[in-house]
Amino acid sequence: MDQSNKYRIRQANSCDALHLLDCYDSANHLFGLHERANGDLQTFTELLKTDCVFLLENEGVILGWISYRILTECILLSGLYVRKENQRIGIGQRLFDFMINETRGMGLPLCLAKVLKNAPWAVSFYQKNEFLFLESDANKPIQKYVLGIVEENGITQSPWSYVLYKML
Numbered sequence: 001m002d003q004s005n006k007y008r009i010r011q012a013n014s015c016d017a018l019h020l021l022d023c024y025d026s027a028n029h030l031f032g033l034h035e036r037a038n039g040d041l042q043t044f045t046e047l048l049k050t051d052c053v054f055l056l057e058n059e060g061v062i063l064g065w066i067s068y069r070i071l072t073e074c075i076l077l078s079g080l081y082v083r084k085e086n087q088r089i090g091i092g093q094r095l096f097d098f099m100i101n102e103t104r105g106m107g108l109p110l111c112l113a114k115v116l117k118n119a120p121w122a123v124s125f126y127q128k129n130e131f132l133f134l135e136s137d138a139n140k141p142i143q144k145y146v147l148g149i150v151e152e153n154g155i156t157q158s159p160w161s162y163v164l165y166k167m168l
Helices: 014-031 038-050 091-106 120-128 141-152
Strands: 007-011 052-058 061-071 074-082 110-116 161-167
Touching (some): 014 038, 014 052, 061 091, 110 120, 141 161
Parallel strands (some): 074 110
Antiparallel strands (some): 110 161
16 A cells, blocks of 8 residues: 555644654664753754744654745755654655745745755755755856855855755
8 A cells, every 4th residue: 555645744833843853863863863952852942933844744643844944035944854764765855845846936046955964865865856065165157146145144054064055
């Protein structure tokens, strides 16, 4: 039986912070982040206030979530997490496609994502979805344009993360 027809995407609400944290912990199992700090729950409570957050469920069980924020001239994909046991079966792709469809009518030309360098599976996912690496010494017109939007919105690259972009 095809399990995919049991999937449901819904907007997260203020009661879902713990569900987001649980899914985040599961997705980050590979990093060895098994213990929760008290501040983590607050982070997800705040995320629900500042970002658009959607959950993908199967029979009431949350398998993954996506969060994004609308900024000047772009969408910032602020989080995409899938439970460890549900990875590599298309859950992340469903959530990403949902976000693209939800924001399509806004006319924004760009989607940005910050991705950890030590998460090559995540980098691969974004590359599969036609994201490109933003280079800080950009000399191509499109890279200069994207770099300007990144700087205008206060998005920074760090030694442990990449900024990736996709023209919409």
